[in-house]
Amino acid sequence: xxxxxxxxxxxxxxxxxxxxxxxxxxxxxxxxxxxxxxxxxxxxxxxxxxxxxxxxxxxxxxxxxxxxxxxxxxxxxxxxxxxxxxxxxxxxxxxxxxxxxxxxxxxxxxxxxxxxxxxxxxxxxxxxxxxxxxxxxxxxxxxxxxxxxxxxxxxxxxxxxxxxxxxxxxxxxxxxxxxxxxxxxxxxxxxxxxxxxxxxxxxxxxxxxxxxxxxxxxxxxxxxxxxxxxxxxxxxxxxxxxxxxxxxxxxxxxxxxxxxxxxxxxxxxxxxxxxxxxxxxxxxxxxxxxxxxxxxxxxxxxxxxxxxxxxxxxxxxxxxxxxxxxxxxxxxxxxxxxxxxxxxxxxxxxxxxxxxxxxxxxxxxxxxxxxxxxxxxxxxxxxxxxxxxxxxxxxxxxxxxxxxxxxxxxxxxxxxxxxxxxxxxxxxxxxxxxxxxxxxxxxxxxxxxxxxxxxxxxxxxxxxxxxxxx
Amino acid sequence: xxxxxxxxxxxxxxxxxxxxxxxxxxxxxxxxxxxxxxxxxxxxxxxxxxxxxxxxxxxxxxxxxxxxxxxxxxxxxxxxxxxxxxxxxxxxxxxxxxxxxxxxxxxxxxxxxxxxxxxxxxxxxxxxxxxxxxxxxxxxxxxxxxxxxxxxxxxxxxxxxxxxxxxxxxxxxxxxxxxxxxxxxxxxxxxxxxxxxxxxxxxxxxxxxxxxxxxxxxxxxxxxxxxxxxxxxxxxxxxxxxxxxxxxxxxxxxxxxxxxxxxxxxxxxxxxxxxxxxxxxxxxxxxxxxxxxxxxxxxxxxxxxxxxxxxxxxxxxxxxxxxxxxxxxxxxxxxxxxxxxxxxx
Numbered sequence: 001x002x003x004x005x006x007x008x009x010x011x012x013x014x015x016x017x018x019x020x021x022x023x024x025x026x027x028x029x030x031x032x033x034x035x036x037x038x039x040x041x042x043x044x045x046x047x048x049x050x051x052x053x054x055x056x057x058x059x060x061x062x063x064x065x066x067x068x069x070x071x072x073x074x075x076x077x078x079x080x081x082x083x084x085x086x087x088x089x090x091x092x093x094x095x096x097x098x099x100x101x102x103x104x105x106x107x108x109x110x111x112x113x114x115x116x117x118x119x120x121x122x123x124x125x126x127x128x129x130x131x132x133x134x135x136x137x138x139x140x141x142x143x144x145x146x147x148x149x150x151x152x153x154x155x156x157x158x159x160x161x162x163x164x165x166x167x168x169x170x171x172x173x174x175x176x177x178x179x180x181x182x183x184x185x186x187x188x189x190x191x192x193x194x195x196x197x198x199x200x201x202x203x204x205x206x207x208x209x210x211x212x213x214x215x216x217x218x219x220x221x222x223x224x225x226x227x228x229x230x231x232x233x234x235x236x237x238x239x240x241x242x243x244x245x246x247x248x249x250x251x252x253x254x255x256x257x258x259x260x261x262x263x264x265x266x267x268x269x270x271x272x273x274x275x276x277x278x279x280x281x282x283x284x285x286x287x288x289x290x291x292x293x294x295x296x297x298x299x300x301x302x303x304x305x306x307x308x309x310x311x312x313x314x315x316x317x318x319x320x321x322x323x324x325x326x327x328x329x330x331x332x333x334x335x336x337x338x339x340x341x342x343x344x345x346x347x348x349x350x351x352x353x354x355x356x357x358x359x360x361x362x363x364x365x366x367x368x369x370x371x372x373x374x375x376x377x378x379x380x381x382x383x384x385x386x387x388x389x390x391x392x393x394x395x396x397x398x399x400x401x402x403x404x405x406x407x408x409x410x411x412x413x414x415x416x417x418x419x420x421x422x423x424x425x426x427x428x429x430x431x432x433x434x435x436x437x438x439x440x441x442x443x444x445x446x447x448x449x450x451x452x453x454x455x456x457x458x459x460x461x462x463x464x465x466x467x468x469x470x
Numbered sequence: 471x472x473x474x475x476x477x478x479x480x481x482x483x484x485x486x487x488x489x490x491x492x493x494x495x496x497x498x499x500x501x502x503x504x505x506x507x508x509x510x511x512x513x514x515x516x517x518x519x520x521x522x523x524x525x526x527x528x529x530x531x532x533x534x535x536x537x538x539x540x541x542x543x544x545x546x547x548x549x550x551x552x553x554x555x556x557x558x559x560x561x562x563x564x565x566x567x568x569x570x571x572x573x574x575x576x577x578x579x580x581x582x583x584x585x586x587x588x589x590x591x592x593x594x595x596x597x598x599x600x601x602x603x604x605x606x607x608x609x610x611x612x613x614x615x616x617x618x619x620x621x622x623x624x625x626x627x628x629x630x631x632x633x634x635x636x637x638x639x640x641x642x643x644x645x646x647x648x649x650x651x652x653x654x655x656x657x658x659x660x661x662x663x664x665x666x667x668x669x670x671x672x673x674x675x676x677x678x679x680x681x682x683x684x685x686x687x688x689x690x691x692x693x694x695x696x697x698x699x700x701x702x703x704x705x706x707x708x709x710x711x712x713x714x715x716x717x718x719x720x721x722x723x724x725x726x727x728x729x730x731x732x733x734x735x736x737x738x739x740x741x742x743x744x745x746x747x748x749x750x751x752x753x754x755x756x757x758x759x760x761x762x763x764x765x766x767x768x769x770x771x772x773x774x775x776x777x778x779x780x781x782x783x784x785x786x787x788x789x790x791x792x793x794x795x796x797x798x799x800x801x802x803x804x805x806x807x808x809x810x811x812x813x814x815x
Contacts, residue, residue: 168625194625200655205614205648212618215603216553218625239608240615247594249587250809252603284810308812337815384815 002057002076009070010039010046012266013124013318016070017041022063028056030077037063037074042148042321043182054079119450120266120273123405124318126456127358133342133376135295137334144325152294152326153183153259153315156301157221159331161191164219167305170197170210171223171260180225181261181320207233207258211240214256214310221305224260227276227314233258234279241310242285255308259301261317262290263354263405264453270441275406277353280312281382281415287336288383290314292357294324296380299334307336316355339386341393345375348399348463351390351416353379356403356454363403363459372467382412390416391424398429399466403459408436430466435459487694488716488724494543494707498770504546504703505763506780508538511562512760513781513788514571515734518561518578522738526796527578531592534562536733539759540665541566543706544633544726547714551630553623555603555616557637558593559665559732567602571787575795583798587805601630610643612636613662617649620660620723631659631717639670641684650691650723657722661713662688664725665700667732672744685727693723700730701757731757 007017018040024030030050037048057076061068068074138144147155161167168191173180175188175198188196199206203224210222224230230237241254264273281288287309291297297315304311326332342357343364350360357378364374377393379386394400400420402413413434420432438452464470496504515533522531534541537559545554545566556563564574569585577584578592585595593607603619606612616634623630640646641664653660664684668675675682685695694716698709706728713724731753735742742750764777 200648200651202648202651204645205617205652208611208614208645208649209618209621209652212555212603212615212620213622213625214618215615216619216622216626218622235608235611236614240606240611243594244596244604245812246809247586247590248596248598248604248809249585249589250812251586252596252598253812255812287811287815335815381815 002078003052003054004073005036005075005077007061007068007070007072007074008039008048010041011043012120013321014041014070016067018066019061019063019068019074020045022059024056026056026059030054030056042150050077052077052079119446119453119455120264120318122450122455123264123355123359123453124266126362127319127355133293133361134344135340137299137340138295138327143328145328146323147294147326148321148323149294149297149315150181150183150185150320152298152324153301154185154187156298157184157305158187158190160302160305161187161195164305166217166219167221168195168197168218169221169223170199170206172199172201172225174198174223179223181317183315183320184223203229203232204235207236208240210256210258211236211254214241214254215244215252219255219305221257221259224258226265226272226317227260227262228272228274230258230260230276237280237286237310237312238283242283245309246285253308254310257301257304257311257313259304259313260315261320262314263316263318264437264442265317267444267446267449269444273442275354275404277314277382277406278411278415280314281385281412283383285310286383287311287381288314289336289381290354291380292319292354292378294322295326295332296334296340296378298326299332300336300380302331302333303336306333314354319355319358337381337384337386339389340378340380341375341389342378343374343376345373345397347373347397348401348467349375349377349393349397350401350403350459350463351377351379351393352403353382353412354405356405359405359454359456359459360403362456363463366456366460367463370469372463372469374463379412385415385419387419387423390419391427394420394424395427398427400428400432401459401462401466402432402434403454404434404436405454406436407439408434409439411436430468433462433466435462485692486721488696488712491696491698491705491708491712493702493704494711496704496707500546501763501767501770502780504542504707505760505767506784507542507546507566508703508760508763509781509784510565510571510787511538511541513784514565514575514791515561517788517792518575519734519738521579521792521795527592528580529591530558531578531738532559532736533732533734533738534559536753536759537665537667537700537730538562539703539706539762540663540700540728540730541635543703544661544663544710547707547710548631548633550601551628553601553603553619553630553632554635555612555619555632556605556635557609557612557640558605558607559637560593560595560605563635564595564597564602564605567597567600569597569600569602571791572794575791576798579795580800581795581798582801582805583794587809588801589805589809610636610640610645613640613643613646614649616662617653617658617660620653620658621656623659624656629718631661631714633661633663635663635665637670638664638666638668638675638679638684639673641687642670642678647691650688650693653723654688654691654693657720659717660723661710661717662693662723662725664727665730666727667730669732669736669744671736671740672742674744683727685725688723688725693725695725695727697727697729700728701759701762703759703763
């Protein structure tokens with residue numbers, strides 16, 4: 001019996017890809033290291049190498065096939081001593097049957113579970129929730145297009161760069177490599193290396209250079225490969241960028257955007273899984289934005305680039321490849337500092353931001369089945385915080401849960417609780433509960449990571465608690 | 471077996487180097503201007519020290535006394551396209567950028583009329599109008615920020631050069647070298663000025679720096695460096711001419727190490743126990759930058775009366791600035807909440 005070769009996952013969050021090209025044919029002999037196929041994802045084209053030696057048996061997925069799920073058997077390989085032809089003859093069986101029975105086609109294509117249950121995958125899956133969300137900012141009748149969050153961010157930068165010569169992008173791997181997470185894909189080709197600049201690995205230095213360039217009248221977008229690395233640069237973000245306007249009595253501005261992925265990714269451990277939103281949101285002089293979907297990401301990044309104030313723009317790596325609807329408008333810009341009611345409800349409010357919004361929407365769907373009508377508020381901007389929308393929702397539902405993919409202590413959730421105590425006390429029918437990650441550094445082990453991260457089940461439990469249904 | 475010959479000096483790199491600068495040949499008028507500028511800084515700083523002693527200036531206050539020749543020599547060579555940035559010992563550099571003394575002094579006393587409306591203080595002053603970009607309180611931050619200003623000069627193709635000052639203490643900060651690397655990679659128009667006044671607070675250069683010849687600190691980035699007598703204004707101006715020619719020719723950054731000395735403590739609250747009174751006195755007696763120019767002017771035939779009239783004129787300016795700074799009102803309480811952000815959201 002030959003070896004089944006499956007569609008590989010080329011990144012922790014890849015779910016499917018295009019089998020762009022086969023570089024081998026049935027009956028070829030391959031050795032370990034030979035390139036067998038090219039596989040395309042929305043991020044990149046990757047070469048797929050043979051690990052074992054053998055004779056190519058059957059190619060089961062034709063080249064050019066899109067949306068091949070990770071784990072799908074794409075070919076077979078006869079090992080040493082195996083009869084390659086026999087293997088070919090044995091293999092087509094399910095396919096032959098599949099022709100007669102549609103459900104079997106589905107089954108044959110179904111990926112074999114290959115991954116451990118990780119917390120990040122769980123929040124990634126949950127946050128995919130395809131809920132109907134309300135978007136009052138989109139004019140009625142606007143055509144919507146489906147694009148990934150990554151593309152939305154790129155489009156926002158490209159549009160603003162076309163409109164304003166002063167705007168440029170700098171960071172590690174943003175130009176020739178097309179972005180470590182492919183967010184800046186294509187920008188170098190369009191704008192050239194004067195405006196799309198690869199830096200050395202030198203966060204403190206280039207954050208300072210960007211800040212200085214903003215003081216000198218330019219409009220820099222500084223990309224951090226992840227915000228974990230911005231710890232090296234936090235001095236310039238806080239001490240140089242945020243405070244300058246105030247310290248200069250309003251005469252020296254610093255219009256800069258610091259952007260990049262923030263929060264937990266998948267199985268990357270403690271030093272690469274942290275949500276910095278509460279850190280930056282505590283600093284007067286900064287604008288802090290953490291969008292959930294692609295429409296908000298695009299509209300708010302454009303607003304951030306135009307703002308005369310320094311902006312920390314926190315993206316979520318797990319969501320980069322996710323497709324959302326974005327309004328097809330020439331200039332889609334959203335107001336900074338305004339929360340968005342993602343779903344209207346009357347029994348309880350879940351306040352969240354970034355990937356937590358996806359979890360909140362999933363929790364809301366589960367709770368709806370049990371007759372609990374949930375309102376979901378996406379803060380979108382964390383500084384300045386849209387207190388009015390939070391308090392208005394509290395006045396309507398009288399119960400609130402704050403969901404945050406991040407540590408609970410001194411969090412955005414803590415801030416929302418404080419606001420409710422100080423300004424919404426009379427509207428409260430139950431204590432506001434924080435649902436966050438566990439108060440520990442992020443573990444690597446899949447089961448522990450899962451335990452450490454927020455989940456929609458934890459949100460559901462908290463909602464039941466504040467509605468006294470548990 | 472023959473021993474390999476020992477190399478005492480590292481081999482000379484086979485790349486272009488700036489020429490050894492020569493002392494600037496100043497006209498009489500220029501020399502008078504240098505003298506007056508240095509004297510203005512000296513008297514201004516002495517007055518600031520007095521006001522600090524009277525409790526009219528608070529917090530940290532770092533005086534430039536003794537180092538005047540550096541900023542005067544260098545900044546006299548700049549054009550109005552060029553930008554200046556420095557650390558917290560910034561009063562002198564600001565005066566030379568053309569910022570009125572009373573605006574600076576009123577900031578030191580924390581008044582509404584101060585250059586930062588009283589919200590910055592001694593270490594945090596800026597004037598975009600005069601192309602003075604601070605005034606930064608975090609040691610070494612101005613080096614990266616200055617590199618960014620140089621980036622903006624190059625990006626905008628405005629022909630400007632950034633003059634970025636930092637001290638011997640800051641020269642051990644990591645971001646300085648991150649900036650050197652990018653500045654040379656991108657050939658940015660910047661002059662890195664290391665004002666080596668020999669002490670980073672209380673720690674002498676030799677106790678803190680493995681390579682204490684700071685002009686060499688750019689070698690591994692291929693940035694040439696020149697060591698300059700920072701107590702001689704003509705040597706400073708000469709070095710500025712050479713450095714500006716290098717940078718304006720598109721050859722990238724250059725380092726000037728200015729050997730200088732501060733007479734006062736690191737800040738007003740520093741008792742300066744790490745050096746002897748004799749050491750300070752010896753520098754004052756032998757190398758004072760103002761006395762040096764005064765002697766030159768006397769040799770050129772300037773009378774004591776003329777010199778005295780300069781001093782009186784400057785004292786008057788400084789006294790007026792101090793009177794203004796003492797009398798002008800503190801910021802309105804509503805100013806607490808302004809200028810946090812530029813826009814309203």
